[in-house]
Amino acid sequence: MKANHLAVGFAFIAAGVIPCAMAQDADGRKLATQICSSCHGPRGESVSSAFPRLAAQQAQYLDAQLKAFRDHSRADPMAQAYMWGMASQLDDAAISSLAAYYSAQKPVHGKGGDAKLVQQGKAIYEKGIAGANAQPCGTCHGKDGEGNAIYPRLAGQHAEYLVKQLVVFKDALRADPNAAIMHNISSGMSFEQMEAVATYLASR
Amino acid sequence: MITNKTKFSFVLASLVFALGLGVATPSLAVPSYARQTGMACQACHTVFPELTPFGRLFKLNAYQIDNLPQVQGITSSKEYELLLNQVPPLSMMFQTSYTHTSKALPDSVIPGTNSQDGQVLFPQQASLFYAGRIAPGLGAFIQITYDSASGNVHWDNTEVRYAKQVSFAAEPLTWGLTINNNPTVQDVWNSTPAWQTPFDQKTSAAPVPGAITQLDGALAGHGVAGLTGYLWWKGIYGELGFYKSSPQGFNVNGLAGPLDSTTGSALTNNAPYWRLAYEHQWDRNSISVGTYGMEAQLSPPGQALAPPSDRFRDTAFDGQYQYIGDDNIVSVQTTYIKEKQKLDGSFPLGLSENPENDLKTFRLAASYYYRRTYGGALGVFSTTGSTDAIRYAPGPTFGFANNSPNSKGWIAEVSYIPWQNVKLLAQYVGYQKFNGETNNYDGTGRNASDNNTLYLLGWLAF
Numbered sequence: 001m002k003a004n005h006l007a008v009g010f011a012f013i014a015a016g017v018i019p020c021a022m023a024q025d026a027d028g029r030k031l032a033t034q035i036c037s038s039c040h041g042p043r044g045e046s047v048s049s050a051f052p053r054l055a056a057q058q059a060q061y062l063d064a065q066l067k068a069f070r071d072h073s074r075a076d077p078m079a080q081a082y083m084w085g086m087a088s089q090l091d092d093a094a095i096s097s098l099a100a101y102y103s104a105q106k107p108v109h110g111k112g113g114d115a116k117l118v119q120q121g122k123a124i125y126e127k128g129i130a131g132a133n134a135q136p137c138g139t140c141h142g143k144d145g146e147g148n149a150i151y152p153r154l155a156g157q158h159a160e161y162l163v164k165q166l167v168v169f170k171d172a173l174r175a176d177p178n179a180a181i182m183h184n185i186s187s188g189m190s191f192e193q194m195e196a197v198a199t200y201l202a203s204r
Numbered sequence: 205m206i207t208n209k210t211k212f213s214f215v216l217a218s219l220v221f222a223l224g225l226g227v228a229t230p231s232l233a234v235p236s237y238a239r240q241t242g243m244a245c246q247a248c249h250t251v252f253p254e255l256t257p258f259g260r261l262f263k264l265n266a267y268q269i270d271n272l273p274q275v276q277g278i279t280s281s282k283e284y285e286l287l288l289n290q291v292p293p294l295s296m297m298f299q300t301s302y303t304h305t306s307k308a309l310p311d312s313v314i315p316g317t318n319s320q321d322g323q324v325l326f327p328q329q330a331s332l333f334y335a336g337r338i339a340p341g342l343g344a345f346i347q348i349t350y351d352s353a354s355g356n357v358h359w360d361n362t363e364v365r366y367a368k369q370v371s372f373a374a375e376p377l378t379w380g381l382t383i384n385n386n387p388t389v390q391d392v393w394n395s396t397p398a399w400q401t402p403f404d405q406k407t408s409a410a411p412v413p414g415a416i417t418q419l420d421g422a423l424a425g426h427g428v429a430g431l432t433g434y435l436w437w438k439g440i441y442g443e444l445g446f447y448k449s450s451p452q453g454f455n456v457n458g459l460a461g462p463l464d465s466t467t468g469s470a471l472t473n474n475a476p477y478w479r480l481a482y483e484h485q486w487d488r489n490s491i492s493v494g495t496y497g498m499e500a501q502l503s504p505p506g507q508a509l510a511p512p513s514d515r516f517r518d519t520a521f522d523g524q525y526q527y528i529g530d531d532n533i534v535s536v537q538t539t540y541i542k543e544k545q546k547l548d549g550s551f552p553l554g555l556s557e558n559p560e561n562d563l564k565t566f567r568l569a570a571s572y573y574y575r576r577t578y579g580g581a582l583g584v585f586s587t588t589g590s591t592d593a594i595r596y597a598p599g600p601t602f603g604f605a606n607n608s609p610n611s612k613g614w615i616a617e618v619s620y621i622p623w624q625n626v627k628l629l630a631q632y633v634g635y636q637k638f639n640g641e642t643n644n645y646d647g648t649g650r651n652a653s654d655n656n657t658l659y660l661l662g663w664l665a666f
Contacts, residue, residue, distance in 0.1 A: 033376050034369045035269065038261040042375065047485045048257075050528070085242025088271045164530075 028097030036098070039082070043105045049158035050078070056107035056156075058147040062099035066090060068176030075175065076168040107146075110156045113199035121200025124193055132188030137197065140181075145201050150178060155204035162198035167191075234345075235625055235665055236293035236335035237262070242271030245624040250526065250533045251573050252627070252665065253394070254401040257483075257490050257526075260392035264378050264436050266367035267336050267343030284340045293336030301328040301661045303409040307654035309601055323409040325352045328661070331360060342366045353408040359452060361389045361398060361424075378436040386424040387447060387477050390432060393492050395522035395537040397421055402535070402571040402581035403615050403631065410657040414602055414639055415587055415609030417543040418500045419518040420565050426469075427451045432477060443479035447471060447498070465508045472513040473501040481522075493523045504549040512548035519544075533573040541565045543589075556595050563589035563609060571617075579619040586612040596640065598647040605647035608640030613652075625666060631659040 032044070036054075040046045044054030054062065068074035069087035090098070112118065125145070128136040142148050145155030154162065166189065168174055169182040186194070238245055241262075245252060248259030255263065262269065270289065277286035303325070308318035331349040338344055347360035367380030382390040388398040397420045406412065416422050432445025449471040451463055463470045481494030497520055501513040520541040527534040545561040569583025589609040596604035613636050619629035638652035639645045645652055 033371075034265075037376065038258050048488050048528075050488065050530070081244035082247050085247075085271045086269070088242050 028094070028099070028101035031094060031098055032101050035086075044102045045105075045108050046158070049160035052161045053108050053157055054102040055105040056146075057102050057153050058149055058151065059099040059103035060149045061147065061152040062102055063095055064150060064177050066095040066098065067092075068174075070095075073175040074179075076165075076173040078164075079174075107153070108156045110159075110202040110204060112203045113159065117196045117199040118203050119200075120193075121196035121198065124197045125200055129188060129193060134185045134188050134193075145204050154201045157198075157201055159195070159198040159202035162201055163191075163194045166194040166198070234297070234333045234335045235295040236333050237267065238625075239291075239295070240267070240272055240289065240293040240336040241269045243269070246576060249624075250528055250535060251576055251579060251619075251621055252625075253399055253404055254526075254535060254571075255392060255394060255399075256528055257485060260483075261378075263365075263392050264367060264380065264434075265369065266341055266365040266380060267345070268341070268367075270337050287337070287340050289336065292334060295333045295335065296664075296666055297329065297331040297333070298664045298666075299328040299330070299405075299661060300324075300326045301407060301409070301659060303407040303660075304658045305410050305654065306656040307650070309411070310648075325409060328352055328408060338364070341368055351408065359385060361386055363390050365390070372437055375438050379434065380436075381431065381433050382445075383429065383431050385427075385429055385450065387419055387428070387430060387498055388496065389424075390430075390434075390443075391479065391496070392441075393481065393483075393494065393522065393524050393537075394535070395492070395494075395524040395539050396496060396520075397539070397541075398424065400539070400567070401537060402569050402617060403583060405629070405631070405659075405661055405663070407657060407659040410633075410659075411601055411638075411655050413587055413609075413611035413635075414604065415563055415589060415596065415611070417518055417541045417563055417565050418502075418516045419496070419498050419520060419541055419543075423447070423500065428471060428475075430475075430477060432479075434479075439483045439485070441479065441481040441483070441494070443477075445477050446474040447477055447500070448474060463509060465503075465506060467503075467509075468505050469502045470509055471500055472503050472509055472511070473499070475500040488529050489525070489527050491523070491525045494521070496520050496522065502549075504553055504555050507549060507553065512552075514549045515546040517544045517546075518542070531575050533576065534570070536568075536570045538568040539566070550595075554594065557593040557607075558590060561590045561592055561595065563587065569615070573619075573621075576624065577621050579617075579621065581615075581617045581619075583615045584613070585615070586610075591640075600646055600648045601650060602639070603646045604639045605645055606640045610637055610640050611635065611652075612637040625664070627661075627663040629661050629663070631657075631661070633657045633659070 039051040040054050046053050065074060066087050069079055069083040070090060072084060125137045128134045140148065140151040141154050145153065147153030166186045169179060170186040172183050237248065248256055248262055250256055273290040275286060275288040275290055276284065278284055303323045308321035311317040311319050329349050329351045331347050334344060334346045336343060344364045346362050348357060349360035350357045363382050363384035365380055365382040367378055369376050369378050371377065384390050386398050388396040391398065394401040427450050428447045429450035430445055430447035432443050434441065434443035449463055451467060475498055477498045479496040481492055483490055483492040498518045500516045502516065503509050503513050518541055520539060522539040525536040543563040545563065547556045547559055547561065550556040551559045565587050567583065567585045569581055571579060571581035573579035587609060591607040593607045596607045596609050598605045613634050615631060615633050617629055617631040619627055621627050634656050635652040636642060638655050643651045
């Protein structure tokens with residue numbers, strides 16, 4: 001390449017006036033595809049258990065969580081490290097659009113885990129833990145873990161992520177809407193019980 | 205014909221280059237990005253400077269995520285004419301180090317005496333960065349470094365990048381252009397030379413093997429500029445571009461601007477650079493394999509910038525594996541670079557013994573971190589190639605008594621990262637072979653193991 005070709009190439013870079021696909025953009029599909037998918041995967045089907053699956057998540061829950069990241073009321077370590085920055089520039093319209101996009105995606109169904117754990121987890125999910133203040137999870141999260149409005153979908157979620165959230169609730173690091181309910185419930189759960197219910201849900 | 209003076213200059217340049225390699229070692233990613241994105245370092249780095257899958261995408265997309273208040277200009281069709289951070293994403297780096305070699309180096313002037321044993325550098329390097337978005341789609345990593353080895357301020361790893369996402373076959377496709385000053389500085393995997401991890405930091409106060417391939421840092425910091433274009437789609441990465449010489453400080457003697465024979469080595473071609481890689485992710489794991497290469501034609505030192513030039517064709521392969529758990533992080537990186545040297549410029553002038561040489565570099569290393577705080581790494585390296593009595597000439601400490609470029613050794617490192625932007629490390633380099641030999645490699649009785657190096661580094665990024 002001749003030097004003047006280099007110059008032309010650079011001028012092309014420098015002169016572009018490019019529509020911005022970043023924050024303040026209310027196009028949820030574009031935001032999700034171009035930014036969120038880096039961690040949450042295409043269509044919210046995340047690969048890494050560090051990042052929750054968002055496909056078919058309840059729109060109202062997603063809306064509330066993004067606002068909780070933005071106002072820092074959800075303050076668990078991963079939220080601070082990743083989502084505080086991500087959500088800081090999202091306005092209400094962008095949040096609504098993202099919530100609508102992810103809630104409209106097809107759910108991801110998980111793979112079966114350890115059969116004994118799944119069985120234990122199913123019992124906890126359907127019947128709660130007697131004497132431990134843990135109500136049957138399905139009361140709020142739906143019979144099949146599909147969620148309901150402000151109560152998130154749990155079915156098909158990464159087990160590791162679910163356990164982490166239960167620990168975070170127990171440690172009172174989340175102050176987003178309804179976190180108090182989950183703090184009460186998770187406070188009575190052992191780590192083994194958390195693992196069991198998470199394994200069951202991940203298998204749904 | 206070549207004069208003794210020219211020959212001496214060539215050897216001297218090689219020695220200075222060998223000792224000064226630390227100057228060109230990669231630095232890091234920077235708190236500028238954390239300031240801009242509002243995200244902690246761990247989003248993009250396992251432990252700096254190694255990138256996570258998210259960090260790779262952030263770089264491929266030209267550092268666009270932004271959390272800072274903006275100065276904006278917008279057209280009636282809602283396109284941004286200006287989108288500028290109100291506060292520029294600046295940051296600083298400060299490194300201080302201690303280096304001890306197994307046997308002190310001889311004094312450079314007084315025979316029979318030694319140089320200081322145990323060298324403190326304060327700073328070893330200090331850098332100023334602008335790193336972040338410049339405009340929609342356009343971002344930069346710009347590093348200006350003072351290094352104690354040269355006592356000068358110079359342009360360190362620098363790139364300006366434009367990227368855009370489109371859709372192809374119902375999947376996101378990122379395409380981009382980068383202009384940069386060091387082949388592989390634009391790469392997003394830490395298996396290629398510019399950002400190789402672990403052992404990305406090396407001392408600049410101890411001898412390092414003198415034979416090095418062009419892609420393995422020989423062109424870094426030596427005045428090149430490259431323009432490449434790339435595509436990223438479904439884990440497939442392809443890149444193609446060209447490098448040219450871009451001299452720095454060439455007018456200090458009041459000479460005319462363009463490159464001429466007074467320049468050490470200048471690229472006389474539009475040196476093509478290529479890269480192809482594939483990455484696969486599953487759960488917390490990612491694995492990548494790739495190839496990269498370059499064909500650089502360089503004028504022999506002190507010669508007119510006219511054909512014939514020396515041609516260096518580097519073909520390389522690399523691979524990386526990462527497991528990024530909440531508590532445990534494991535990484536493995538490897539690369540193999542094969543360089544075919546066709547010395548059409550040097551050989552007729554007596555600057556090389558052979559018309560053709562080859563040089564091969566291999567590295568393999570693994571690292572482990574616990575909770576991103578305590579870490580360790582172990583690796584092996586080797587350089588092998590054809591002997592050449594002129595290119596690899598004998599000489600005290602830095603020379604090659606048997607004219608062979610071969611070197612071989614291992615590196616171990618332990619590190620402590622008390623905060624995400626502070627790293628303390630202790631590194632030990634053991635040489636089994638140095639500049640061609642295990643014992644008496646330089647012809648004055650110095651052994652390879654005499655260059656074994658203990659290196660302590662304190663590294664702040666803020």
